[in-house]
Amino acid sequence: MREKAPEGKLLCYPMAGPIEAQFDTLVTILQAVSSDESASADLVGWMQRTYDLSESFSKKVYSVLLRGTGFVERDGKAFRLTKRGTEVARSHSAQKCYRVFSRTFFGVDVILSILAQIQPATWDALREGWGAHMRSRRKEARSWRPQHLSSQLRFRIDWLRSLGLVDFISGRFFLSQAGSRERRAELEARARTPAQKSKVSHNDLEHKLGIIGAFFQFEVRPRASVNDILPASSRLRENRQVDCLWVRFVHFGGKLQYPFEVQISGSMADAIERLEMVANVVQKAVVVTDPEQQERMLDRLRVKRSPLLDKLVFLTPDEVDKVVEAAAVMKSFTETVFSE
Numbered sequence: 001m002r003e004k005a006p007e008g009k010l011l012c013y014p015m016a017g018p019i020e021a022q023f024d025t026l027v028t029i030l031q032a033v034s035s036d037e038s039a040s041a042d043l044v045g046w047m048q049r050t051y052d053l054s055e056s057f058s059k060k061v062y063s064v065l066l067r068g069t070g071f072v073e074r075d076g077k078a079f080r081l082t083k084r085g086t087e088v089a090r091s092h093s094a095q096k097c098y099r100v101f102s103r104t105f106f107g108v109d110v111i112l113s114i115l116a117q118i119q120p121a122t123w124d125a126l127r128e129g130w131g132a133h134m135r136s137r138r139k140e141a142r143s144w145r146p147q148h149l150s151s152q153l154r155f156r157i158d159w160l161r162s163l164g165l166v167d168f169i170s171g172r173f174f175l176s177q178a179g180s181r182e183r184r185a186e187l188e189a190r191a192r193t194p195a196q197k198s199k200v201s202h203n204d205l206e207h208k209l210g211i212i213g214a215f216f217q218f219e220v221r222p223r224a225s226v227n228d229i230l231p232a233s234s235r236l237r238e239n240r241q242v243d244c245l246w247v248r249f250v251h252f253g254g255k256l257q258y259p260f261e262v263q264i265s266g267s268m269a270d271a272i273e274r275l276e277m278v279a280n281v282v283q284k285a286v287v288v289t290d291p292e293q294q295e296r297m298l299d300r301l302r303v304k305r306s307p308l309l310d311k312l313v314f315l316t317p318d319e320v321d322k323v324v325e326a327a328a329v330m331k332s333f334t335e336t337v338f339s340e
Contacts, residue, residue: 008103008104008105008106008138009064009068009104009105009106010105010106010107010138010140010141010152011064011105011152012064012105012108012152012155012156012159013060013061013064013065013155014155014158014159015061015065015159015162016047016051016053016057016061017051019158019161019162020161020162021162022158022159022162023094023097023159023162023163023164024162025051026065026071026088026097027088027089027092029043029047029061029066030066030071030072030081030085030086030088030089031089032046032050033072033079033080033081033085033089034080034081034086034089039079040078040079040080041077041078041079043062043066043072043079044058044059044062045058047061047062066085068104069084069100069101069104070082070084070085070100070104071084071085071088071100072085084100088100094163094164094165094178095178095182097163098160098163098165098182101159101163102186105156106134106137106138107130107133107134107152107153107156108156108159108160109186110130110133110134111126111130111153111156111157111160111166112160112165112166112175112179112182112183112186113183114126114129114130114133115166115173115174115175115179116175116180116183116207119172119173119174119175119328120169120170120172120173120174120328120329120331120332120335121172121173121174122171122172122173123171123173126153126157126173127149127150127153130153131149131153134149157173160179164176164178164179165178165179165182166179167179167325167328167329169329169332169333170332170333170335170336170337171332171336172332172335172336174325174328174329174332175324175325175328176325177318177321177322177324177325180208180321180324180325181318181321183204184200184201184204184317187200187201187204188200188201198264198265198266201264201317202243202262202264202265205262205264205288205317205320206222206243206244206260206262208320208321208323208324209243209244209260209262209288209320210222210244211324211327212320212323212324212327213244213246213258215327215330215331216246217248218246218247218248218256218258219246219247219248220244220245220246221244221245221246221247222243222244223241223242223243223244224241224242224244224245224259225239225240225241226240226241226242226274226277226278227239227240228245229242229245229257229259229278229281229282230277230278230281231281236277240274240277241274242259242260242261242274242275242278243260243261243262244259244260244262245257245258245259245260246258246260256283257278257281257282257283258282258283258284258285258286259274259275259278259282259285259286260285260286260287260288261274261275261285261286261287261288262287262288262289263287263288263289263293263297264288264289264290264317268293268296268297268300269300271287271297272297272300272301272306272308275287275308275311275312276306276307276308279306279307279308279311280307282311283311284311284312284313285308285311285312285313286312286313286314286315287312287313287314287315288314288315288316288317288320289314289316290316290317291316294314298312
């Protein structure tokens with residue numbers, strides 16, 4: 001039987017059990033369909049007995065979460081896994097499950113987008129942003145009652161928490177490291193050319209460096225001029241820029257400056273040259289790149305015996321995601337505890 005292409009459904013539904021265990025429960029059910037004759041013969045009844053559910057709840061789980069996602073289908077009187085369901089059951093991959101859910105249930109991926117911009121987000125802020133998006137994109141959502149809107153958002157965000165993409169601390173929601181990676185992958189997938197894909201990744205990392213800098217109470221200057229870093233006596237005629245600059249003025253300590261370069265693609269020589277121009281007047285210079293390019297950059301600097309070597313710090317994109325997550329955790333805690 002050929003699987004139908006997933007549609008943007010408005011009705012999502014929760015799984016039985018605790019929020020964090022929803023995905024594991026889903027996988028357990030899928031595995032039972034392929035290995036337990038009682039489950040494949042009467043899946044709704046099996047879920048009722050196994051999880052102590054009402055008949056109506058079991059039917060909703062089947063129709064919305066199993067059949068609606070294309071994980072399970074009927075073969076005569078029996079239930080069986082589709083190819084998609086088999087892949088998730090065998091791999092136990094939260095990423096694969098998320099991508100099915102994001103295609104199936106309209107508005108799931110939007111939650112990641114909203115959190116990327118306003119995290120850590122209170123429920124009210126998230127609900128406001130998500131509700132506005134749903135009403136602007138789907139006319140059916142304009143007639144939703146407030147309680148129904150809240151329920152549908154809650155079901156979706158609980159699934160994202162179960163899949164490890166969203167975390168919740170001190171009354172606020174934010175992207176986990178896995179959520180940040182998935183959001184960046186979604187943006188890259190929409191790019192039409194390799195150059196556009198690289199630009200998307202570059203801009204995403206620049207944005208996150210801004211979030212981190214703001215958390216540490218630096219003035220963040222995207223695409224800052226090299227001349228803004230250099231003293232007036234050493235300024236250049238040409239307008240050279242670093243990807244991001246953190247600045248702070250300290251009493252009796254002067255001006256603290258931390259330039260950042262995101263070296264995903266493009267000329268490594270240009271990045272080195274820009275940072276070498278300011279090496280003597282900054283505290284540290286940070287490059288976001290992969291381990292392979294890090295070694296190449298270090299090799300070039302060692303050959304030149306560059307003064308930049310003593311100032312250079314490297315981060316990978318995954319490490320940036322980790323720091324963003326940590327900043328969101330601390331900001332959520334700080335705002336909750338110290339807010340008036």
